[in-house]
Structure formats: C-alpha cells, structure tokens
Amino acid sequence: MTRVVVLGGTGHIGGYLVPRLVAAGAEVTVVSRGRSAPYRDDPAWNEVSSVVVDRGAEERAGVFGARIRDLDPDVVVDLICFDLDSARQLVEPLRGRVQHFLHCGTMWVHGPSTVVPVTEDAPRHPFGDYGIRKAEIERWLLDENSRNGLPATVLHPGHITGPGWAPINPVGNLDLGVFHALAAGDEVVLPNLGMETVHHVHADDVASAFVAAMAAREAAVGENFHVVSPGAITLRGYAGAVAEWYGHPARLSFLGWEQWREQVPEAAARLTYDHIAHSAHGSIAKAERLLGFRPRHTSLEAIREALDWLAARGEIPPLR
Numbered sequence: 649m650t651r652v653v654v655l656g657g658t659g660h661i662g663g664y665l666v667p668r669l670v671a672a673g674a675e676v677t678v679v680s681r682g683r684s685a686p687y688r689d690d691p692a693w694n695e696v697s698s699v700v701v702d703r704g705a706e707e708r709a710g711v712f713g714a715r716i717r718d719l720d721p722d723v724v725v726d727l728i729c730f731d732l733d734s735a736r737q738l739v740e741p742l743r744g745r746v747q748h749f750l751h752c753g754t755m756w757v758h759g760p761s762t763v764v765p766v767t768e769d770a771p772r773h774p775f776g777d778y779g780i781r782k783a784e785i786e787r788w789l790l791d792e793n794s795r796n797g798l799p800a801t802v803l804h805p806g807h808i809t810g811p812g813w814a815p816i817n818p819v820g821n822l823d824l825g826v827f828h829a830l831a832a833g834d835e836v837v838l839p840n841l842g843m844e845t846v847h848h849v850h851a852d853d854v855a856s857a858f859v860a861a862m863a864a865r866e867a868a869v870g871e872n873f874h875v876v877s878p879g880a881i882t883l884r885g886y887a888g889a890v891a892e893w894y895g896h897p898a899r900l901s902f903l904g905w906e907q908w909r910e911q912v913p914e915a916a917a918r919l920t921y922d923h924i925a926h927s928a929h930g931s932i933a934k935a936e937r938l939l940g941f942r943p944r945h946t947s948l949e950a951i952r953e954a955l956d957w958l959a960a961r962g963e964i965p966p967l968r
Contacts, residue, residue, distance in 0.1 A: 651675045653721040656728030660813050661752065663687030664855035665725070670695050672859060677719055687812045707734060713741035723748045725858060732784045739798065746799065748865050750858055753804040755847060755874060755928045757783040765880070765931035768872050776922060786872060793870040801861050801868040805854045806847035806876035806928050809950050811957035816846055818887035820923035821916045824964055827955065830891045831965040835899045839908040842884030842900065844924035847876045850950035853943040860939040867938040874930035877947040889948050893967040
C-alpha cells in the first residue's frame with residue numbers, strides 16, 4: 649500500500665484529493681495546522697491519519713522536513729508551499745527517501761502571455777510576489793530533478809473554484825456584489841473592453857490531476873503541467889453567462905483601467921489588476937497526453953457549482 653503524505657490536505661484541493669487517494673487504496677496522512685475541518689465531508693476521512701503541525705514554527709526551528717521524513721512516506725504532496733526556502737527545508741531530508749514529490753504551483757508562474765493558450769515550455773515572465781515565488785520553486789524543483797534525480801512533479805492550477813470556494817467574479821475580484829448586480833439586471837461596469845481572460849478549474853479536477861500524475865509517475869517526474877478547465881473565458885462572456893443564469897441578458901458598460909480602478913475599493917482594484925494583467929489562458933494538451941488528464945468541468949460549470957453553493961448559504965440570490 650502506497651503511503652501518501654498530503655500537506656494542507658484539509659483545504660479545498662485536499663477535500664477532493666484525500667478521498668480520491670483513499671479510494672485508490674493509498675494509506676493517507678494529512679498534515680495541517682488543525683484549525684479547520686475538511687472542506688467536504690466524506691466517509692474516507694475515517695481512514696485518514698492526521699498530524700497537526702505549525703509549519704511556519706517548525707520551519708523556523710529547522711525541523712519541519714525531518715518531521716515529514718519521519719512519517720515514512722512513499723509520496724509527498726505539498727499543497728501549501730509558497731517560498732523557496734520552505735521548499736528546500738522540506739525536500740532536503742526527503743532526498744532518496746520518497747518515490748514521488750508533487751508540488752502545487754500556479755498558472756501565474758507565466759506572467760503575461762504572448763501566445764495563447766500558453767504552454768508549459770513558454771518563457772517565464774512572472775510578476776507580483778506570488779507568481780515570482782512560485783516560479784522560483786518550480787525552477788528549483790525541476791533543476792533538482794535534472795541534476796540530482798529528485799522525483800519532482802509540479803502542477804499549475806488556474807483559478808480554483810467549486811462548492812466551498814467563492815469564484816473570481818466577472819470583474820476579476822471576489823466582490824459578491826457583482827453577482828447581486830447581475831441577478832438584479834443592474835448595469836455592471838467591466839474594466840477595459842472585458843476581453844481579458846480568467847481560467848477557472850474545479851477543485852475536484854485539480855485533485856484528479858494529482859492522482860493522475862501519481863499513477864503516471866514515470867511520465868510525470870521531472871515535468872510541469874497546467875491544470876485548468878478545457879478553455880478560459882473572457883470577463884464579458886462570464887458576465888453574460890451569469891446574467892443568463894438569472895434569466896436575462898447582462899447590462900454591461902466599460903471603462904478604461906485608470907477610470908475603472910477609481911470606482912472600486914483599492915484592495916478590489918489590486919486583485920482585479922492581478923487577474924486581468926495575467927489574463928490566464930493555459931493549454932492542457934501536455935497533461936492530456938502524458939497523464940490522461942480529462943477535466944470533468946468547464947470553467948462555467950465549475951463556477952456554476954460554486955455559485956449554487958453560495959446561493960444555498962444565502963450569500964447571493966438563487967440561480968434558475
């Protein structure tokens with residue numbers, strides 16, 4: 649039985665990944681801070697071992713990697729690593745001890761795209777702290793594979809969504825008021841011409857990609873893969889689809905970026921800028937070819953599930 653340790657396994661991806669691993673016959677240990685229950689209830693959690701660890705504190709003490717090594721894993725899945733020092737501290741004690749090390753990256757390692765859909769071998773031009781840090785981790789892990797045989801695989805999700813997680817909205821931020829406005833038939837103002845793209849992915853499809861990478865280990869080791877829906881969507885297309893779910897056409901208007909940003913709170917403007925400046929649009933051809941990855945959800949299907957969940961909680965009006 650394969651022993652799999654999942655770091656951050658109670659989060660949104662882990663809520664789907666851990667039950668999938670149990671169903672596949674793995675012996676699963678979840679390492680988390682123990683501050684929240686899993687996103688999703690599932691009988692599989694009764695078969696999972698849990699270890700409560702403050703990763704930040706143990707990294708400062710220099711003992712986190714050894715703690716994971718001592719769990720004697722065959723496979724380690726790291727869903728919560730956000731800087732290179734953290735990755736190094738984890739990997740060093742695991743050298744020669746694990747069969748497969750899987751890291752959760754992000755489509756934002758690319759920065760702005762030149763040709764879309766962007767492929768994994770496109771030149772990297774990351775910007776912003778998150779994208780830059782994740783690109784550093786990716787580069788180091790894959791270099792460690794080529795130089796020293798580290799059995800690493802990096803998977804790059806897009807905008808993760810689904811039940812339990814509010815989706816990035818049609819203006820590129822997390823303001824639920826945009827969905828209220830679309831429900832009411834009110835005018836929604838999009839930045840620029842609304843032609844920038846967002847590339848959502850259902851959390852269960854991300855989980856399925858990790859399982860597929862483990863199953864296709866020989867093809868996956870030393871490689872990076874995009875994990876997104878079959879196609880990105882434009883902001884205006886997204887707004888139009890949501891309005892249709894509420895039974896009417898979208899009423900849209902447009903403002904240039906500098907004008908638009910003055911209409912919203914600063915934090916919302918920063919988040920929108922990150923999304924429209926990246927305009928994520930990734931190819932999954934490599935993951936399809938080497939891993940057999942077949943996402944079950946389109947972007948809009950994943951978003952619809954998230955919105956139905958929000959509506960059931962009373963956070964947005966119910967959709968038709």
